Amino acid sequence: MVDDWWGRPIRSILPRLFLDHFHRTSLVAEDGGGLAGFLIGFLSPSMPDTAYIHFVGVAPRLRGHGLARRLYHRFFDLAAADQRTEVKAITSPQNRGSIAFHTAMGFTVTGPVADYDGPAVDRVVFRLRLPGVSPGV
Numbered sequence: 001m002v003d004d005w006w007g008r009p010i011r012s013i014l015p016r017l018f019l020d021h022f023h024r025t026s027l028v029a030e031d032g033g034g035l036a037g038f039l040i041g042f043l044s045p046s047m048p049d050t051a052y053i054h055f056v057g058v059a060p061r062l063r064g065h066g067l068a069r070r071l072y073h074r075f076f077d078l079a080a081a082d083q084r085t086e087v088k089a090i091t092s093p094q095n096r097g098s099i100a101f102h103t104a105m106g107f108t109v110t111g112p113v114a115d116y117d118g119p120a121v122d123r124v125v126f127r128l129r130l131p132g133v134s135p136g137v
Contacts, residue, residue, distance in 0.1 A: 001035060005057055014040065014055050025051070025078050027071050036062050039071040043082050051079035053089040072105060080130050087130065090116065090123040102126045 003011050019026065022042040029036040037058035044050040053075060058067050079087055091098040093112040103109055107126035116123035 001059075002057055005060055018042075018054060022054075025075070027074055029067055029071060031062070033059070033061065035059065037067045037071060039068075039075055041075045041078075043079065043084060049083075049085045051075070051082075051084040051087045053087060068101065069105065076128075076130055080132065085130055087128045089126045091126070093122050093124055095124075099124055 002014060003009055018040045022040060025041050025043055027039045027041075029038065038056070039053060040055040041051060041053040044052055053072070056068055056071060076087060087107075089102065089107070091102075093099075099109060105128065107128045109124060109126060111124040112122040113125055114122050116125070
């Protein structure tokens, strides 16, 4: 569905391994029309204070109705329950909608960071401190 939702080939950045290995922290929303949206996220195994949102999608018919915001808040709750103090994500510098959304959600925005994902693959980096979670010892 993601290729149809974005109107271009994008499925390659959502390999099955994310669904197989991070289903406990990934979210799916459905409505009467089927799949409404999803959030693929995980609790970093290397950074014990960090959770990461890899990919979020909302069906075009439901965009602008707060579903992505609700998915993010549910993920924040999952991360906080595991004592994570920060959520991170990235996007391409051309994705103005994502940058605006993350800014509105309270993320700090850094970048574009040159060569973040390899030579000539710049990314904008998002970070959000979770309120009410004490940093780990």
